[in-house]
Amino acid sequence: MAVPEATLSHLNRADGSATYSSNGYTVVGAVNGPIEVQRRDELPEEAAIEVNIRPAVGVGSTKERYLESILQSTLRRIILTHTFPRTLIQLTLQVVNTPAPFDCPFTSSPLPLLPALLETAMLALLSASLPLASTYTSVGLALAMPSPVKKKASLSATAIMPIDDKALEQASSIHVFAFTADGDLLVAESEGLFAPEYWEHAYDRALELCIGSKDGRAEGEMVVEGEPEDRNESQWLRSVMQEKAEQEQRWKT
Amino acid sequence: MPREAELSLNEREFLLQALRENVRLDGRPFDTFRNVELKFGEEYGVADVQLGKTRIVVRVSCDVTAPYPDRKFDGIFNITTEFSPMASPAFEVGRPNESEVILSRILEKAIRRSSALDTESLCIIAGQKCFAVRADIHVLDHDGGLVDAACIALIAALQHFRRPDVTVEGENVTVYSLREREPVPLAMLHHPLCVTFSYFHSGEVVLVDATLAEEQVRESEVIVTMNRHGEICQIAKYGGSPIDAVSLLTCTSSALGKVQALWKYIQEKLDEDAKKRDAGGLMAELSAENAR
Numbered sequence: 001m002a003v004p005e006a007t008l009s010h011l012n013r014a015d016g017s018a019t020y021s022s023n024g025y026t027v028v029g030a031v032n033g034p035i036e037v038q039r040r041d042e043l044p045e046e047a048a049i050e051v052n053i054r055p056a057v058g059v060g061s062t063k064e065r066y067l068e069s070i071l072q073s074t075l076r077r078i079i080l081t082h083t084f085p086r087t088l089i090q091l092t093l094q095v096v097n098t099p100a101p102f103d104c105p106f107t108s109s110p111l112p113l114l115p116a117l118l119e120t121a122m123l124a125l126l127s128a129s130l131p132l133a134s135t136y137t138s139v140g141l142a143l144a145m146p147s148p149v150k151k152k153a154s155l156s157a158t159a160i161m162p163i164d165d166k167a168l169e170q171a172s173s174i175h176v177f178a179f180t181a182d183g184d185l186l187v188a189e190s191e192g193l194f195a196p197e198y199w200e201h202a203y204d205r206a207l208e209l210c211i212g213s214k215d216g217r218a219e220g221e222m223v224v225e226g227e228p229e230d231r232n233e234s235q236w237l238r239s240v241m242q243e244k245a246e247q248e249q250r251w252k253t
Numbered sequence: 254m255p256r257e258a259e260l261s262l263n264e265r266e267f268l269l270q271a272l273r274e275n276v277r278l279d280g281r282p283f284d285t286f287r288n289v290e291l292k293f294g295e296e297y298g299v300a301d302v303q304l305g306k307t308r309i310v311v312r313v314s315c316d317v318t319a320p321y322p323d324r325k326f327d328g329i330f331n332i333t334t335e336f337s338p339m340a341s342p343a344f345e346v347g348r349p350n351e352s353e354v355i356l357s358r359i360l361e362k363a364i365r366r367s368s369a370l371d372t373e374s375l376c377i378i379a380g381q382k383c384f385a386v387r388a389d390i391h392v393l394d395h396d397g398g399l400v401d402a403a404c405i406a407l408i409a410a411l412q413h414f415r416r417p418d419v420t421v422e423g424e425n426v427t428v429y430s431l432r433e434r435e436p437v438p439l440a441m442l443h444h445p446l447c448v449t450f451s452y453f454h455s456g457e458v459v460l461v462d463a464t465l466a467e468e469q470v471r472e473s474e475v476i477v478t479m480n481r482h483g484e485i486c487q488i489a490k491y492g493g494s495p496i497d498a499v500s501l502l503t504c505t506s507s508a509l510g511k512v513q514a515l516w517k518y519i520q521e522k523l524d525e526d527a528k529k530r531d532a533g534g535l536m537a538e539l540s541a542e543n544a545r
Contacts, residue, residue: 028393
């Protein structure tokens with residue numbers, strides 16, 4: 001899996017902003033908040049969260065609305081909304097680049113885009129320095145099952161790979177997971193044909209990709225670096241934030 | 254939605270006083286643009302323009318559809334501008350505000366109605382099939398000069414874009430993907446660019462490429478659209494205080510210099526990008542373009 005790229009706080013007008021690109025998807029995210037809320041959206045005890053997703057080409061449709069609803073409900077658990085009652089936290093995600101469309105069963109599926117959106121949202125929130133309950137990382141997996149699906153088809157015969165063009169061509173189902181920093185499941189969206197065992201198999205792999213293997217999960221005890229297989233998303237997120245913090249603390253030294 | 258933060262009275266007075274003393278807040282001379290930076294994406298037809306702190310991404314794309322029944326020989330060309338809260342929290346989704354309407358109208362007149370893009374060349378089979386080219390304008394960062402920046406980005410993106418090659422055999426149309434055949438550039442007839450002039454102190458001070466703060470205190474604006482041959486495509490003035498006719502003439506003559514410089518810059522960047530894509534030097538052989 002290619003190492004994703006991120007740029008933080010590069011927009012001037014927004015409170016927090018980030019660009020994230022990975023696997024041919026590039027998303028620019030901006031967060032404004034807490035700001036004044038319209039009367040009809042105002043919540044008396046917490047901040048309202050508004051998510052706008054804008055596609056690279058054309059205007060938003062049901063696909064974008066669906067993704068917005070997933071992000072909105074996810075972020076409600078992450079942002080400490082009760083610290084800003086009667087305000088609005090506004091997140092705008094502009095998709096800038098998507099891989100060229102090709103023929104596969106998941107061409108019109110919204111899911112391949114979801115991990116990039118979730119990651120961009122996280123980075124933008126971190127850039128805006130909004131108080132969060134936890135960070136999260138997200139990964140998309142494609143499952144290629146030996147066809148036809150047998151109940152007892154060996155799990156090892158199933159290929160699990162991160163979603164990219166090559167994986168989508170042979171995939172029978174795709175899954176998107178997001179985990180909090182503690183390894184708790186936050187988002188699980190699936191599409192396609194699969195059996196529960198396969199889902200669990202994918203879950204384990206996703207957890208490994210996001211948080212690292214279960215043994216190596218303890219604080220400070222990082223897996224051997226250098227090998228691409230050992231790289232995990234939360235480690236990457238941490239390195240991005242470390243870079244940002246170092247940049248911002250430059251004046252002190 | 255919060256309103257756009259207005260300048261305070263002090264800031265306003267300071268800016269105007271400075272202009273009276275021939276100083277701009279960012280130290281630029283009155284008749285210069287901010288730094289323009291143009292980048293192209295991996296794909297054809299993606300242009301990213303940065304004009305000072307304003308940033309606009311334009312994406313041109315196309316697909317094959319049926320032409321409008323009353324314009325059988327023309328392809329379809331659409332420009333969509335939709336502001337998002339990313340550029341400013343004052344922009345509300347799904348409710349165009351004044352500057353959005355003005356931007357889309359100006360671009361419509363500047364590029365579409367001045368027929369910068371030859372829509373007849375987009376026709377595949379008259380009355381049945383044609384290319385529909387659409388340009389999506391995404392404003393990422395807003396610090397004034399949206400019209401000028403969007404126009405630069407749009408022209409650069411259109412010039413950079415390649416549509417898939419097609420062959421017609423009787424009624425059968427074959428559209429070749431980018432991998433099968435080298436795609437074809439769009440037929441651009443000319444390249445109009447916009448220059449906005451802002452008027453202060455009842456016409457005594459004229460600024461080129463005002464920032465957002467300057468836009469908020471100006472008395473009126475004149476948008477001149479012109480191509481590099483000095484042909485004026487439009488002069489737009491939406492309200493504001495009156496200006497005298499002689500001043501318009503100076504505007505148009507100074508716009509010509511700006512447009513030529515901008516176009517030269519765009520051309521340079523396009524050549525640079527073409528050179529980067531033409532790695533093996535095979536482009537000349539692959540191209541299906543006819544010499545005009």
